[in-house]
Amino acid sequence: MNWDEYAHWGRHIADWGADYHKNLRDRPVRAQTAVGDIAAQLPTAPPEMGEGMDAILADFDAILMPGMTHWQHPRFFAYFPANATPPSMLAEQLVNTVAAQCMLWQTSPAATEVEGVMVNWLRQALGLADVFTGVIQDSASSATLSAVLTMRERATGYTGNRDGLADKGHLRIYCSDQVHSSIDRACWVAGIGQVNLVKIPTRGARFGMDVAALDHAIKNDIAAGHTPAGIIAITGGTGIGASDDLGPVLAVAKSYNLYTHLDAAWAGSAMICPEIHAEFWADVDGFDSIVFNPHKWLGAQFDCSVQFLRDATPQLNTLKIEPEYLKTTGKAVTNYSEWTIPLGRRFRALKIWFLLRSYGLDGLRERIRNHIDWAAELCEAIRLLGGFEIVTEPILSLFSFRCPGDDAMQQHLVDTINDDGRIYLTQGAFQGQKVIRFQVGQFDTTRDDVMIAHAVISEIWEKIQ
Ligand SMILES: *Cc1c(COP(=O)(O)O)cnc(C)c1O
Numbered sequence: 492m493n494w495d496e497y498a499h500w501g502r503h504i505a506d507w508g509a510d511y512h513k514n515l516r517d518r519p520v521r522a523q524t525a526v527g528d529i530a531a532q533l534p535t536a537p538p539e540m541g542e543g544m545d546a547i548l549a550d551f552d553a554i555l556m557p558g559m560t561h562w563q564h565p566r567f568f569a570y571f572p573a574n575a576t577p578p579s580m581l582a583e584q585l586v587n588t589v590a591a592q593c594m595l596w597q598t599s600p601a602a603t604e605v606e607g608v609m610v611n612w613l614r615q616a617l618g619l620a621d622v623f624t625g626v627i628q629d630s631a632s633s634a635t636l637s638a639v640l641t642m643r644e645r646a647t648g649y650t651g652n653r654d655g656l657a658d659k660g661h662l663r664i665y666c667s668d669q670v671h672s673s674i675d676r677a678c679w680v681a682g683i684g685q686v687n688l689v690k691i692p693t694r695g696a697r698f699g700m701d702v703a704a705l706d707h708a709i710k711n712d713i714a715a716g717h718t719p720a721g722i723i724a725i726t727g728g729t730g731i732g733a734s735d736d737l738g739p740v741l742a743v744a745k746s747y748n749l750y751t752h753l754d755a756a757w758a759g760s761a762m763i764c765p766e767i768h769a770e771f772w773a774d775v776d777g778f779d780s781i782v783f784n785p786h787k788w789l790g791a792q793f794d795c796s797v798q799f800l801r802d803a804t805p806q807l808n809t810l811k812i813e814p815e816y817l818k819t820t821g822k823a824v825t826n827y828s829e830w831t832i833p834l835g836r837r838f839r840a841l842k843i844w845f846l847l848r849s850y851g852l853d854g855l856r857e858r859i860r861n862h863i864d865w866a867a868e869l870c871e872a873i874r875l876l877g878g879f880e881i882v883t884e885p886i887l888s889l890f891s892f893r894c895p896g897d898d899a900m901q902q903h904l905v906d907t908i909n910d911d912g913r914i915y916l917t918q919g920a921f922q923g924q925k926v927i928r929f930q931v932g933q934f935d936t937t938r939d940d941v942m943i944a945h946a947v948i949s950e951i952w953e954k955i956q
Pocket residue numbers: 571629630631632633671673727728729754755756757784796
């Protein structure tokens with residue numbers, strides 16, 4: 492393909508994209524294809540001869556599009572959102588076009604320097620103290636793994652990487668029983684082990700860690716000869732939005748000199764609203780590491796996860812490696828690949844720059860506040876549906892409910908709703924029971940889109956009884 496053809500097809504795809512997004516409400520939110528439908532339509536062997544772009548794009552439309560679930564659909568209420576605002580998509584197109592690999596300052600100084608400035612803009616936007624620096628990663632899972640590795644190395648006097656873990660005993664990490672599975676996986680792959688991830692029960696209206704139980708668990712572990720390494724707190728857990736009471740958790744961490752990481756992958760975006768920050772994050776500045784995903788609620792196209800660090804040194808001491816071929820001469824510079832596990836890096840800061848400049852913080856705050864209001868309104872409407880029960884009250888824009896019947900009935904309702912296609916929601920678990928989750932967060936959603944969910948849920952419930 493020559494560059495004139497590239498430009499032609501690029502314009503074609505831009506037009507296609509605008510039509511796609513303008514007409515999204517007409518499509519079912521979740522793909523309606525059965526397992527294997529898409530693969531069955533593709534040749535089993537690669538082509539020997541090249542084809543024209545028109546043929547490739549025609550197949551994309553005809554074969555692949557029916558198998559896509561529409562995350563940008565305004566009635567996407569499943570999981571958490573993965574908002575891709577148009578300005579952030581345009582930034583990604585530029586990034587894809589220049590196609591730089593930004594592992595070192597010198598492999599694209601603009602990428603490194605914009606990243607530094609964007610982390611600082613977001614730090615201010617989220618109301619964090621100016622001691623925090625940070626780095627943009629692909630996912631919260633990677634940021635949490637970086638933090639867990641840092642806990643491991645710090646607790647072993649930075650000898651784990653060198654000597655392995657054979658004689659390190661049991662390194663213990665503490666979190667609530669409401670954390671995301673990425674915390675379990677980080678402990679698996681960091682060599683900590685699932686048995687050494689201590690899950691503390693939760694209590695209170697926001698299901699925060701029971702700090703007395705936390706303190707007790709740490710004391711017992713020390714008495715048993717184990718080595719406490721860190722505490723992972725959460726703001727806005729995936730299941731039901733569980734949020735730890737940060738100050739008391741930090742006080743325990745401090746009394747045992749433990750490294751602390753806060754997972755706010757979803758809820759972090761809401762902290763651009765000062766009143767929400769005051770409610771959830773009054774003590775947040777005490778954390779050593781904080782992760783949030785601008786690719787969820789804020790509107791930066793996936794993938795984009797920001798890890799803030801109070802002091803980057805422990806993480807650099809854990810992850811930095813500098814073979815000869817990566818050395819650069821000249822002035823001291825920031826090489827962000829030393830802060831993370833992958834070496835190669837995309838220019839993710841550009842979409843944040845485009846996003847923040849296009850909407851301003853005020854435009855973004857308005858959306859988040861609307862989502863929270865509309866979730867509360869829908870929650871009240873569902874409470875009034877005969878026999879329905881609100882299991883967990885809204886935490887930000889997430890609540891959970893049950894219809895009458897057992898767990899199988901909950902799943903049946905979820906599946907039937909998603910087969911219908913007008914809205915999309917997913918199940919979760921709470922206190923040993925299946926619940927139906929509902930979150931509001933898609934960027935283009937309107938109050939009408941949210942309230943349609945009430946009509947769809949009650950209509951489908953009538954039908955399946
Ligand atoms: C989404 C989410 C994660 C995982 O985020 P990835 O970026 O997909 O790794 C972790 N924790 C919480 C609370 C989340 O909502």
